[in-house]
Amino acid sequence: MNAAASGVVSTVTGVHFAAAVPLWALAGLGLLGLAALIPAFRARTPGRWWRLLVLALVLGWLSGPNLVRQQWRAQPDIALLVLDKSGSMSVHHRAAIAEAARTALVAQARTIPNLQLRTITVPEDGAAGTQMFGAINAALGDIPPDQLAGIVALSDGQIADLPAKPGFTAPFHLLLPARGEETDRRLRLIDAPRYGVVGGSVTLRYVVEDLGPVTLGGSADVTISRDGAPATVTNVAVGAVQSVTLPVTREGPSVVLLAASALAGEVSPVNNQQIVTINGVRDRLRVLLISGQPDPGERAWRRLLKSDPAVDLVHFTILRPPDKDDLTPLDQLALIAFPEQELFERKIANFDLIILDRFQNRGILPAAYLANIARYVRNGGALLLEAGPEFASPQSLAHTPLGTILPGQPTTPGAPDDMMDFPAPLVDVAPAGSGITVAAFRPRLTDLGLRDPVTADLSGTEGQATPDWGHWYRLIDAQSVHGQVLMQGAEDRPLLILDHVGQGRVGLLLSDQIWLWAREHDGGGPQAELLRRVAHWLMKEPALEENRLSATIDGGALTIDERSLLPGPPPVVAITDPAGMVRRLPMSTIGAGHATLSVPVTQPGLWRVSDGTRTAYAASDTADPPEWADLRATATKAGALIASTSGSAHWLEGAAVPQLRLVAPADVGGGFDWIGLRRNSAHVTTGIALTPLLPPWAALPLLLGVLLLAWRREAR
Template sequence: MNQVLAGIDFAPVLPHWLLVALAVVVLAALAPALIRVVVTAEGQRRIAPARGALLRLAAFAALFLALANPRLVEETRETRPDIALLVVDRSDSTGVADRTRQIEAAREALEARARRLPELELRTVEVPEAGNQGTRLWSAVERALAEVPRARLAGVIALTDGQVHDLPPAPNLDAPFHLLLPGRAGEVDRRIRIVEAPGFGIVGRQVELRVVVEDLGATQQGGAARLTIRRDGGAPRVESVPVGREHRIAFTIERGGPTVVEMTAETRPGEVSDINNRAVVSINGVRDRLRVLLVSGEPHAGERTWRRLLKADPNVDLVHFTILRPPEKDDLTPLHELSLIAFPVRELFQVKLREFDLIVFDRFANRGLLPPVYLRNIADYVRSGGALLLSVGPEFVGPTSLASTPLGQVLPARPPTGSGAAQAGLVEQPFRPRVTALGSRHPVTESLPGANPTEGTGDATWGRWYRAMRADARSGSTVMEGPNGAPLMVLDRVGEGRVALMLSDHIWLWSRNHDGGGPQAELLRRIAHWTMKEPELEEEDLTARIEHGHLTVQRRSLDPGPAPEIVVTAPDGSVTRHRVEARGGRVTVEMPAALPGVWQATDGQRTAYAAAEAGNPMEIADLRADDAKLRPLTVATGGAVRWLGGDGGVPELRRTAPGRDTHGSGWIGLRRNGDHTVTGITALPLLPPWLALPMVLGLAILAWRREGR
């Protein structure tokens, strides 16, 4: 819009100080004529100017006016509209209750009213959800202000619940900031705040969670609330906890891997939402330092292989015995001259047997060192949850085989029996170990580097072994095979425990890189960890994990048949079904997991749980609509705070002059700045020289004639 403004301006011909000096000289010169004392006929004295003095004063005044050069100035301006910002909060906390509808209705009403106001441009700024950074409202305002000239800023209107997490201590804003909040003042909210939660716990030991149930916005604090606790979707445990005070929850880690604990506080009457009444904690169960007993039946080339493997793991406490002097060896050396110690049979296999996590027999033969009662103790140890690993040599197919003892009841394979069994059970020929079709799906042997193709054709690229024991597998899973397809490694579950049987003592050749070597360390590590029930090596398992907002469900099975349907239950109870083709014994399902809480996945036989934390924990920490954080800014800028859920509803918009009130009953104001651009200026002299000169001369002549009379 163009405007034309007119006014009188002065453009002096001489400097101001010179004009002032001349004026002082003229007044001094005219003062005697202007202030003259005369005596009247009655003899009275009075002041009267001399004849022609006023005309002389008028002549000088006209001269000074001409030197001041008065002009009639006419200015043409183009006014620029003011700009106001409408900031709309779209973070997750504005989606609770009825806030989304109220904010959207207010946005539409304000935009419609702003269009009716002249010389005003309303710009809408969206504040998106910021992940785990809370509500970044002020950052959005600053980005918008960077594109607005401050001389045109009329004000800022914010549609938000007031939960802002990036407000600086002293915001720089020189225009009114108006805050419009959904709902009504005085909202209350209950939440669970986790004070401390361990990231991991030792299997078999207790861990402790520290939580607080808090009531926000309540006029009265205290009392108690019921807290429901579930572990891995099990039966709920209900405890009464004091509100506002720290509460400790203790439980025992029963297994390795993640343990998901869900806590839910009862809903408070009148609270705005119960989203933050629930908290989920995932605690990873790990084993303490593993105690391993390694018994080598005799010194041999592969003995150091086991020792190096177990000693290389800092989490393993190894107890190693090597039988150097079997009972049948009698060279009449007096016992007091021997530097060897006696094999502590009773201490190891009766007193402290249960303290070991894994027992390894390496080429151990039954030569009377272990009486049947101790071998029976080992078998019972396995059935009740222990781990046993046997690496056997020629002794396994001979008369001193452990398979012929009470321990043989838990072994998954038996050597040949009868006459000539030792010769029939011992195979000495070059061969390359192969992974069986079942082994290609078993986590102990799947994807071993250099293994034979999973289709079953072709040999492995591993180095050759030269000795194997022939045995008949009667239970368990044969994951590797030797010459002529004979079992080479058999894994079995016995009761609550596990047994691994390696029917060769030549794996040490791989550690020497013989004939190209092989994955000796990785294979032995997997075998040992499988026997000790490490979760990542379970052959029949269903796991679920949530990372970066995505749920990954993985099913592992040795069954070659079609995979069953995976059913996923979200924290809100919604159910999705997935049917995916199995590849190598594995089925993987991936899907978004935006809802916080416990997600459950099942294949009909097993169930897995995963904990999803809130995508924006700062956002749901306080779900009340509250003006406490932004009120200082509204006060400092002269803005107003209004509740959309009150009787007033959406306030009217008005334009206000600078320095005037910017809000009142039922209305909020946007400042009128009057910013403009000058497009043209014209100046017309009011006393040009051709007019000023005759005027001055005329007045001077009149003064001369007046004085000459």
């Protein structure tokens, strides 16, 4: 029987046979008995019917008939309501339509006797798409198969884990929050390198595709922009693979946005764009180091540059100036000739950085080559000059064409000759008017130095302008100083100056005694760290820019980092999300000239950050690329599954929510405005009572009585 409601107890009465002998023996006994009765029926013996009755009683007794009374408790039919909350369900009003349908279905289920409706949610699942059947199979583990009435899924039909064969037989119904099969345009990346060598180029390959029930074809406009620069627009054929080559002009990340024009009637333009972050890296850093004369600092430079596997070092030391004539044979002057023409005329542009270590103008380099160095810097090159007493001499590079790009000039036209090569750090005084300060001092940071990334947070500073670094003992006095003075020495005189010249950069270190730190003199100091930062700033490493606004996205958060040499409160930044909404938020100070801010990333796309002067870009990839690759609502993907389970598909937008009905298994497909759930009539037996119909105490007298009647009938 079918119970009207779950939990109702019903009683069923029937007959059950528990044979005392095997069925084959019982059947054989019956056949033998009938064979023995055949002669009696042919001869029309008067007691033949009584004999047949005796045989029936014997067979009935041996079959063990019992009267059975069973008590059943009806079990409810269970339907599973699956609510898709993956990323694609956030398009348009899908989430609201699905939620309204869920509310209506839950209310309907409460009015249907013997039906339970269990709701599960399919959340966003990383980069694997909508894993609906993973959630369904987990839920089915708690539902007995004979109670499953059906599965109703509120989804756009973009299911990533559709099984080839479902693990259930109940109907699968798909309710889609749309009006019908939709169309969508997408821009898909085929090849997008994440890294490129500075000075080279990278090639992106992409295709624009139109998805829908009908192949549309045609063309689309593709806009390509980079770091907010003016965009280029190209008309491309839909479905054809396209290529675009982009130069890698600088080190660090560069954000490229590719966006296809919208398709009329498409679901959403969200997947019409793709964002690629290309990180510019240097293949090898080519450094030219020229030491004017052997000194202890030369070894410090070599050790620093040779320890970096990314540096190709070319090093020359001038052992003997050309104006010195000591009658030494030419074949004994040096191992190789100084290739000044090759270095400073033909190949100067190949170097990323030129370092002049205590180099003085004694006719080694003609003025034309020094002018080439100045031109090289103005065109984007980098120069670092470590000055010793030679900088204050008549042969100072400041008095050459190179002096036009230096951020400081010596205070006197020339130092006495006996000061030129004085190496010891323990000298107490310098001759008056030499332009050289000789005194023990600790290098310390200026106010700009505390804010500039090159010197801020150096080991031992801990935010202090005067760290406990080892002493130096010689400082070259400078005048006409311009640029950024980051460190100072004795009597607050400039020690380290950095400056921008044209498209390039220049650094001037007004002492030749940084090597004392390398030898741990008086406790030493961050020699390698400081020189490495200066060198990389000169080669335009983005992380060391003194006035910089950067934005990165990692772990679902947009992190904004700001560096500034200007004093004042941290800026208020304008954050523009991919949808064009703008928020203005204040940054938090974490150090001198250093502020930061972190905000959650709520949607994929290009994020723009501006402090009113500078602009930074960050790209947020989609959290689940397969989920956003196809945004159509479609019943096509799940069509085979729906057919194999006798389910149905219904479009919800602009239509009423279908009615739930518990029906016979043959009718579960439903109709135009209703869906069928399978009635299982599942039950649990709660009790059984057996009453023998022919107990031995009754069967034996009955059998004897019939035999007696049969004998008396035949005796007449």
